Every structure is written in structure tokens, then in C-alpha cells.
Amino acid sequence: MKATACIRRTLRGCSGAALPTVVSLSGGALARAGEDIRDIRGPKAVPGSWSLPAVLVGALLVMLWLAYALWRRSHRQARPRNLTLSEETLERLERAKILMQPSTAREFGIAASEVIRNYIEKRFEVIATQRTTEEFLQTLLQSSNETLARHRSRLAQFLQQCDFVKFAGASLTVTDMDALFQSARGFVLETGQPTVA
Numbered sequence: 001m002k003a004t005a006c007i008r009r010t011l012r013g014c015s016g017a018a019l020p021t022v023v024s025l026s027g028g029a030l031a032r033a034g035e036d037i038r039d040i041r042g043p044k045a046v047p048g049s050w051s052l053p054a055v056l057v058g059a060l061l062v063m064l065w066l067a068y069a070l071w072r073r074s075h076r077q078a079r080p081r082n083l084t085l086s087e088e089t090l091e092r093l094e095r096a097k098i099l100m101q102p103s104t105a106r107e108f109g110i111a112a113s114e115v116i117r118n119y120i121e122k123r124f125e126v127i128a129t130q131r132t133t134e135e136f137l138q139t140l141l142q143s144s145n146e147t148l149a150r151h152r153s154r155l156a157q158f159l160q161q162c163d164f165v166k167f168a169g170a171s172l173t174v175t176d177m178d179a180l181f182q183s184a185r186g187f188v189l190e191t192g193q194p195t196v197a
Contacts, residue, residue, distance in 0.1 A: 086192030089119040105172040109165030133159040158183050
């Protein structure tokens with residue numbers, strides 16, 4: 001209560017002693033504040049200010065790397081995988097399939113015969129491309145290869161039909177050409193070497 005009364009008197013100016021004390025305290029505080037005022041200083045480094053630019057540069061580098069990886073992946077040449085002899089022969093037969101039209105029956109017969117003869121030479125190590133069909137079939141009779149001997153009648157029918165188209169100029173229907181194609185494809189599938197896993 002006494003403190004409150006003293007403060008009131010001090011504010012009203014009742015006590016002469018209290019007023020100079022307040023003023024002197026105020027003046028001292030002002031004096032100390034005056035000493036604290038200085039000229040403008042340069043910017044201060046804030047700890048950790050390098051982390052935001054570092055994160056941004058890192059994110060930019062990651063985005064550039066991803067863009068390069070996607071670009072390279074889209075422009076990379078597909079490496080041709082090594083095909084087995086059977087797969088290669090079947091692909092060549094598929095390419096000859098576009099010739100399966102009555103107007104190109106002769107070309108189809110030539111292409112199908114060449115594909116199968118090349119396959120036989122490479123697969124069974126028997127000369128087939130430089131012999132006539134009759135010479136080749138005679139070789140098959142003398143051959144000790146059981147697989148070729150088993151398919152001799154099928155090969156004879158296929159090759160003779162191809163020769164008939166090639167040399168006699170016979171016309172084949174699409175159905176006949178499809179039967180030749182399926183015969184050749186079946187021969188390759190049945191005699192192909194199993195793939196090594």
C-alpha cells in the first residue's frame with residue numbers, strides 16, 4: 001500500500017525527492033541507449049544458409065541425370081539377341097510368307113526351298129543347296145542321321161512341290177502355299193535343337 005502511495009505521489013510531484021530519482025533513472029537508461037547506437041553493420045551470416053542452395057543444386061542434378069537416362073533409354077538401339085538356327089529359320093520362313101499369292105507362287109517356292117535347304121545344311125551338316133532334289137534325297141538314304149531319315153518322305157514331298165513350282169511354272173493356290181509353309185515350319189520345329197536354358 002505504501003509503495004502504491006509513493007508511486008502516486010511521485011507521479012503527482014508531491015515528493016521532490018522521488019521525482020529526480022525517476023528522471024535520473026530515465027536519463028541513465030537514455031545515456032546507455034545512446035552508447036548502443038552505432039552505424040549500420042554489414043549482413044551477418046545465418047548458420048545453415050548454404051543448405052537451401054545445396055538442396056536445389058542436388059535436385060537439379062538428379063533431374064538432369066533422370067532426363068539423360070530416359071533419353072538414352074529411348075534412343076538405345078535394341079541389341080539383337082542371338083537367335084538359334086531354328087528361330088532364325090522360322091523368321092526367314094515368316095518373311096517369305098508375304099510371297100504367298102498366286103502371282104508370286106514361283107518366288108515363294110524358291111524362297112521356301114532355299115530356307116529349308118540352308119537349314120538342313122547348317123543343322124545336319126549335309127550338302128543340300130548345291131544338289132538337285134533327287135541327289136539330295138539319295139544322300140538322305142545313305143545318311144546315318146536318324147532325324148533326317150525319319151523326315152525323308154516329308155522332305156521329298158516338300159522339295160518336289162517347290163521344284164514343280166520353280167521349274168514347271170505350276171501355279172499354286174494360297175491354300176497349297178500355306179500347306180507348304182506349314183510343312184516347312186513343322187519340319188523346323190520338330191528337328192530344331194532344344195534351346196539351352
